[in-house]
Amino acid sequence: MANNRENWGSKLGVILAVAGSAVGLGNFLRFPVQAATNGGGAFIIPYLIAFVFLGIPLAWIEWTLGRYAGYHNYGTSPSTYHVIFRKKKPWAKYLGSLGLLPPIFIIFYYGFIQSWILAFAFYSATGTLMDVVAQGPEKMTEFFGNYIMLKTCVGGIPVAIIFFLITFIANMVVLSFGVRKGIERANKICMPILLILGLVLVARVLTLPGIGKGLAFMWNPDFSQLASPKIWMAAAGQVFFTMSLGMAIIFCYASYLKPKEDLVLSSLTASATNGFAEVIIGGTVVIPMAVLVAGANIEECAKLGTFGLGFQTMPYVFGTLPFGGFLQTVWFAMLFFAGITSAISIIQPLISFCEDDLKFTRKKSVTTISTITFIGSLTAIFGLAAGTVDELDFWGGTYLIVFVGMIQAILFSFVLGRRNAKEAQANGDLPAEVNVELGENEAFAAMNDGSQLKLPRFLRPIIMYVCPIYLIVLLISFTATDGLPFITLSNVNPNDTVQLLGHTFSKIGFTWAFRGFLLVLFLLLNLAIAYAWRKGGPAEKGRSKKIKKMEIGNSDSTEEA
Amino acid sequence: MNAEFTTGGIAFMVCAWGAITGLCAFCFYKVFKKK
Numbered sequence: 001m002a003n004n005r006e007n008w009g010s011k012l013g014v015i016l017a018v019a020g021s022a023v024g025l026g027n028f029l030r031f032p033v034q035a036a037t038n039g040g041g042a043f044i045i046p047y048l049i050a051f052v053f054l055g056i057p058l059a060w061i062e063w064t065l066g067r068y069a070g071y072h073n074y075g076t077s078p079s080t081y082h083v084i085f086r087k088k089k090p091w092a093k094y095l096g097s098l099g100l101l102p103p104i105f106i107i108f109y110y111g112f113i114q115s116w117i118l119a120f121a122f123y124s125a126t127g128t129l130m131d132v133v134a135q136g137p138e139k140m141t142e143f144f145g146n147y148i149m150l151k152t153c154v155g156g157i158p159v160a161i162i163f164f165l166i167t168f169i170a171n172m173v174v175l176s177f178g179v180r181k182g183i184e185r186a187n188k189i190c191m192p193i194l195l196i197l198g199l200v201l202v203a204r205v206l207t208l209p210g211i212g213k214g215l216a217f218m219w220n221p222d223f224s225q226l227a228s229p230k231i232w233m234a235a236a237g238q239v240f241f242t243m244s245l246g247m248a249i250i251f252c253y254a255s256y257l258k259p260k261e262d263l264v265l266s267s268l269t270a271s272a273t274n275g276f277a278e279v280i281i282g283g284t285v286v287i288p289m290a291v292l293v294a295g296a297n298i299e300e301c302a303k304l305g306t307f308g309l310g311f312q313t314m315p316y317v318f319g320t321l322p323f324g325g326f327l328q329t330v331w332f333a334m335l336f337f338a339g340i341t342s343a344i345s346i347i348q349p350l351i352s353f354c355e356d357d358l359k360f361t362r363k364k365s366v367t368t369i370s371t372i373t374f375i376g377s378l379t380a381i382f383g384l385a386a387g388t389v390d391e392l393d394f395w396g397g398t399y400l401i402v403f404v405g406m407i408q409a410i411l412f413s414f415v416l417g418r419r420n421a422k423e424a425q426a427n428g429d430l431p432a433e434v435n436v437e438l439g440e441n442e443a444f445a446a447m448n449d450g451s452q453l454k455l456p457r458f459l460r461p462i463i464m465y466v467c468p469i470y471l472i473v474l475l476i477s478f479t480a481t482d483g484l485p486f487i488t489l490s491n492v493n494p495n496d497t498v499q500l501l502g503h504t505f506s507k508i509g510f511t512w513a514f515r516g517f518l519l520v521l522f523l524l525l526n527l528a529i530a531y532a533w534r535k536g537g538p539a540e541k542g543r544s545k546k547i548k549k550m551e552i553g554n555s556d557s558t559e560e561a
Numbered sequence: 562m563n564a565e566f567t568t569g570g571i572a573f574m575v576c577a578w579g580a581i582t583g584l585c586a587f588c589f590y591k592v593f594k595k596k
Contacts, residue, residue, distance in 0.1 A: 012592065041570065041573070212565060215570070216564045216566040218574075220566065220570035265591055265592065269589060276585050279578065
């Protein structure tokens, strides 16, 4: 069980990396949209309850499973599930393949959206966006629409493609430097800048005349709406999305923890940082400002969705204020820093799969994942109007993450949580160095290993029982309400058509064909898993010697080693 | 939509901000504290 994988350079590094992954468009755009469409102040109460009883416990679970993966030199769920079942259940690794689907599906569209932010930051800094704002909100909508539909060109090449290529290369360059020199360093630079930019915007918004009306919409509590199950479901879904749960990211990042590195405190700190960005920055900037401008139309405004609010409403709102160009630039710069730390975190589990299961070198891993990601992104770039991004977001960014989260909670509570830690050490499932109290189970022994802040015992029933039940109820209720109509396409008019590369297709036919493409990807992933775990295959061998191992620094140091 | 920011709203916002800021302060204090 000797660990020959990379490790984080410092505790602060891993905390900022996980927080950087979590703090993204979900905090600054999705959260305000959810709040605005679910009763404003009424939404905050179920949100905070879901944060405490679902988000924080599931984050601890995912960190622990990630550490468990790291004990065995893996970083993703297929191999880890195989190991959890002591290599006796051949189906376990294929069940684990579901855990890799969210990052694959999400990165196909996330990189493209990240490139919009870079482009709009550029347009803000050069004053182009202020010129558009001066022509009115309709012009702003048209400008954004032309950009994402590839109608804005330079020399015959769509500008959106140029910015996508720049963003794509930047992400891959960061990842090619590895965990410590790439991901950790990028987060240590981006996260403080992001938080400072966010606080600049908060300070500006709070000093606007008449902002009380906007804050009232967001913060005046409305207890009468708490009886609505829809609000509770939306709040739980938001917590899931914003904390990057079930996306294989925390799982993968935690697998790079050093031996005897604290987990409970690091996880809580990353969750709290994400909560700060969401509640204080996300909850203060977007909706209160939009209320000032849109007034009674705020719910209509929110129905424009995450992108409409972020790329049309906000630039327009900022543009109407003094120093509007500067505020627009701060807004998009903040989103860009949030986007890059999230994008690299989505790709890293796929690189880990190549390095740890297929035993590729880092260069080969980055090249392989770059190629797959680039081809997949083309489906989002050219298929945006045909609904490919909606499909990728539903399966990768909504449905599967809850399903994977539920599997993780069940594995933690009812597999590892039922096994004696001492026996696990005797079997080689837990390293001998892990301090185990008499009668302790494998799940909490791994969670508390090297802990600076031990998990209080009264929280154990919440993690073991409340969290899995919460997830099962969430999954069933989501499937029954929003899920089934989307899956069966019952809400699509049979006569609807979509356009792709100049050709017209039936919307229903195209959607099923695209789902077929996603299914092929799923089958190819499982073929790769079968190849890795074949008799004498690479998955059982140690990590490739060609991957340079970083020296292990001082765990307690907050400086880079 | 034209509701004024009520005392309850201010209290709710301040409590939520205080709770999340307090949690952050507690966590980062522990992280930076030498063993």
